[in-house]
Amino acid sequence: xxxxxxxxxxxxxxxxxxxxxxxxxxxxxxxxxxxxxxxxxxxxxxxxxxxxxxxxxxxxxxxxxxxxxxxxxxxxxxxxxxxxxxxxxxxxxxxxxxxxxxxxxxxxxxxxxxxxxxxxxxxxxxxxxxxxxxxxxxxxxxxxxxxxxxxxxxxxxxxxxxxxxxxxxxxxxxxxxxxxxxxxxxxxxxxxxxxxxxxxxx
Amino acid sequence: xxxxxxxxxxxxxxxxxxxxxxxxxxxxxxxxxxxxxxxxxxxxxxxxxxxxxxxxxxxxxxxxxxxxxxxxxxxxxxxxxxxxxxxxxxxxxxxxxxxxxxxxxxxxxxxxxxxxxxxxxxxxxxxxxxxxxxxxxxxxxxxxxxxxxxxxxxxxxxxxxxxxxxxxxxxxxxxxxxxxxxxxxxxxxxxxxxxxxxxxxxxxxxxxxxxxxxxxxxxxxxxxxxxxxxxxxxxxxxxxxxxxxxxxxxxxxxxxxxxxxxxxxxxxxxxxxxxxxxxxxxxxxxxxxxxxxxxxxxxxxxxxxxxxxxxxxxxxxxxxxxxxxxxxxxxxxxxxxxxxxxxxxxxxxxxxxxxxxxxxxxxxxxxxxxxxxxxxxxxxxxxxxxxxxxxxxxxxxxxxxxxxxxxxxxxxxxxxxxxxxxxxxxxxxxxxxxxxxxxxxxxxxxxxxxxxxxxxxxxxxxxxxxxxxxxxxxxxxxxxxxxxxxxxxxxxxxxxxxxxxxxxxxxxxxxx
Numbered sequence: 001x002x003x004x005x006x007x008x009x010x011x012x013x014x015x016x017x018x019x020x021x022x023x024x025x026x027x028x029x030x031x032x033x034x035x036x037x038x039x040x041x042x043x044x045x046x047x048x049x050x051x052x053x054x055x056x057x058x059x060x061x062x063x064x065x066x067x068x069x070x071x072x073x074x075x076x077x078x079x080x081x082x083x084x085x086x087x088x089x090x091x092x093x094x095x096x097x098x099x100x101x102x103x104x105x106x107x108x109x110x111x112x113x114x115x116x117x118x119x120x121x122x123x124x125x126x127x128x129x130x131x132x133x134x135x136x137x138x139x140x141x142x143x144x145x146x147x148x149x150x151x152x153x154x155x156x157x158x159x160x161x162x163x164x165x166x167x168x169x170x171x172x173x174x175x176x177x178x179x180x181x182x183x184x185x186x187x188x189x190x191x192x193x194x195x196x197x198x199x200x201x202x
Numbered sequence: 203x204x205x206x207x208x209x210x211x212x213x214x215x216x217x218x219x220x221x222x223x224x225x226x227x228x229x230x231x232x233x234x235x236x237x238x239x240x241x242x243x244x245x246x247x248x249x250x251x252x253x254x255x256x257x258x259x260x261x262x263x264x265x266x267x268x269x270x271x272x273x274x275x276x277x278x279x280x281x282x283x284x285x286x287x288x289x290x291x292x293x294x295x296x297x298x299x300x301x302x303x304x305x306x307x308x309x310x311x312x313x314x315x316x317x318x319x320x321x322x323x324x325x326x327x328x329x330x331x332x333x334x335x336x337x338x339x340x341x342x343x344x345x346x347x348x349x350x351x352x353x354x355x356x357x358x359x360x361x362x363x364x365x366x367x368x369x370x371x372x373x374x375x376x377x378x379x380x381x382x383x384x385x386x387x388x389x390x391x392x393x394x395x396x397x398x399x400x401x402x403x404x405x406x407x408x409x410x411x412x413x414x415x416x417x418x419x420x421x422x423x424x425x426x427x428x429x430x431x432x433x434x435x436x437x438x439x440x441x442x443x444x445x446x447x448x449x450x451x452x453x454x455x456x457x458x459x460x461x462x463x464x465x466x467x468x469x470x471x472x473x474x475x476x477x478x479x480x481x482x483x484x485x486x487x488x489x490x491x492x493x494x495x496x497x498x499x500x501x502x503x504x505x506x507x508x509x510x511x512x513x514x515x516x517x518x519x520x521x522x523x524x525x526x527x528x529x530x531x532x533x534x535x536x537x538x539x540x541x542x543x544x545x546x547x548x549x550x551x552x553x554x555x556x557x558x559x560x561x562x563x564x565x566x567x568x569x570x571x572x573x574x575x576x577x578x579x580x581x582x583x584x585x586x587x588x589x590x591x592x593x594x595x596x597x598x599x600x601x602x603x604x605x606x607x608x609x610x611x612x613x614x615x616x617x618x619x620x621x622x623x624x625x626x627x628x629x630x631x632x633x634x635x636x637x638x639x640x641x642x643x644x645x646x647x648x649x650x651x652x653x654x655x656x657x658x659x660x661x662x663x664x665x666x667x668x669x670x671x672x673x674x675x676x677x678x679x680x681x682x683x684x685x686x687x688x689x690x691x692x693x694x695x696x697x698x699x700x701x702x703x704x705x706x707x708x709x710x711x712x713x714x
Contacts, residue, residue, distance in 0.1 A: 051260045051490035115481040177481035
């Protein structure tokens with residue numbers, strides 16, 4: 001294999017489960033990882049409409065090679081104390097690879113996540129994960145009383161089946177409130193492997 | 203946020219008190235027929251508080267954040283100050299802790315107009331939100347701002363007399379309640395997070411804002427005369443709540459809460475169309491959040507009035523009448539310790555300190571300090587009531603000590619400490635502990651001031667922690683490094699972790 005670590009493992013787990021997950025990953029040979037807090041949006045559209053059902057989540061990012069990734073996927077199979085999903089993103093150019101899942105990522109100015117998730121859900125998405133971020137800003141950054149103001153961003157990750165992903169992207173792109181130049185970006189990654197952790201309790 | 207999670211948190215904060223009351227009921231202080239309303243009240247309290255907190259998370263917090271951000275972008279200081287004032291003012295009207303306090307004040311001292319008291323508290327908060335925002339923008343050191351205004355507070359409070367002083371400090375502790383704090387934190391964060399370099403200055407807005415109510419109430423006392431305080435108003439007026447049915451209490455609460463929420467709702471709708479422009483789905487969610495908050499407050503206040511306040515007073519009266527002061531003070535220590543561990547916001551603070559110090563100061567140490575601090579504050583409040591000591595002494599010494607500590611504590615800790623003054627005095631202390639103290643004292647002259655004392659204790663405890671942290675840091679770097687390097691390291695560490703900590707704080711506080 002030419003690249004040793006060409007996969008990005010994204011684990012989205014309940015708040016407080018990230019360390020537990022990382023301990024397993026480490027035992028299977030993962031090097032280091034990055035953990036950040038996020039918010040899981042409601043999977044149920046009625047709860048979403050009522051504004052309830054959002055959950056605190058943590059996202060774990062680990063760069064690793066194929067072997068380690070599959071060892072981790074095997075190891076978590078017997079683990080029932082972690083709630084969440086596991087997705088292996090890849091940048092490998094394998095044309096014959098038939099990815100059943102895609103990861104859609106949207107980065108927009110803050111405040112639009114609920115509308116984006118609403119549109120995505122109508123187009124067939126089952127849920128999404130939102131985290132806060134900050135833009136790097138540009139030369140036209142506003143200055144106010146001597147302080148530089150940079151835009152607050154929201155990053156939304158949606159795991160969706162490949163055949164629905166285009167519809168979801170279209171639905172998001174056509175949102176009226178996003179009809180403004182420079183408001184954000186959207187991109188997808190192929191998901192090589194996907195697993196629901198502890199799905200029996202879902 | 204998920205309602206179930208909130209329910210669990212609130213349950214943890216209310217259950218210990220219910221437990222102690224039950225133990226007392228079966229041992230030294232049988233409650234008789236008020237036990238059933240108390241338990242029902244506790245259920246209402248838990249349900250109401252959970253719903254309210256879930257509502258703030260999806261309603262007030264995003265508004266505060268976006269508002270801070272938009273205001274920073276508009277680049278108009280005047281607009282920022284006008285909006286900061288109006289929103290701070292309206293939030294106070296809707297704040298449940300304030301209405302609980304105001305109605306307790308009124309029930310013991312009818313000469314004080316309940317609406318006017320709330321109005322003054324709101325006015326004070328609004329003005330000092332502006333002062334706090336200006337401080338962030340002008341980057342004035344927090345400690346000097348605090349010093350100047352607390353000196354003014356001391357002078358005014360000395361003129362206002364101790365009974366009004368105690369109400370003034372209670373008002374300050376109550377204002378920084380569950381509705382205002384997430385909003386203030388979010389606003390401060392919004393203004394300073396939109397700025398690349400001002401992350402650590404985001405702490406302190408709540409601390410500065412909470413000075414306002416003290417000043418306003420003290421001014422009110424001076425100009426309105428001493429208000430003939432302390433007529434030892436009949437405690438019976440507190441008991442009349444029992445005469446009303448649960449439904450009757452609730453109807454009344456719906457009415458008063460609607461009056462409080464009206465201005466806030468109007469302002470939010472105006473802001474939405476004038477400034478905020480939330481997209482449709484988001485705005486719908488925010489409206490739901492505000493409706494949840496409203497229903498939550500109604501249920502919460504109903505529980506408080508129906509069961510909690512009455513039982514608190516009854517316990518205070520029974521125990522102070524039948525047992526020695528030692529028992530009262532001992533019980534106060536227990537209550538103080540339990541309440542502080544039970545306040546969800548305190549756990550937030552604990553995490554915050556851990557994050558900021560990168561684990562150098564253990565969370566358990568923070569809890570220990572706060573427990574001792576608040577237990578001490580509650581016990582001191584009882585000592586004061588029993589021996590009729592002038593409240594001003596406690597305030598002068600307590601706040602004076604806190605101010606002196608600002609000279610030695612790292613600035614970040616000073617910010618966290620003054621912000622968290624209101625953290626320790628949450629809904630449990632304004633409802634249960636305050637009424638317990640009122641029961642013990644039996645008069646308006648001495649009963650108030652407890653919430654204020656509880657709010658002062660974290661100022662001291664957290665700053666001492668800050669000093670410990672600084673000393674540890676110094677040791678860690680070796681003695682050759684000299685005095686300036688470690689403190690610089692603390693400062694830069696603080697800046698680096700400021701963003702994370704602030705975010706964390708906001709999330710956590712909103713989760714409270």
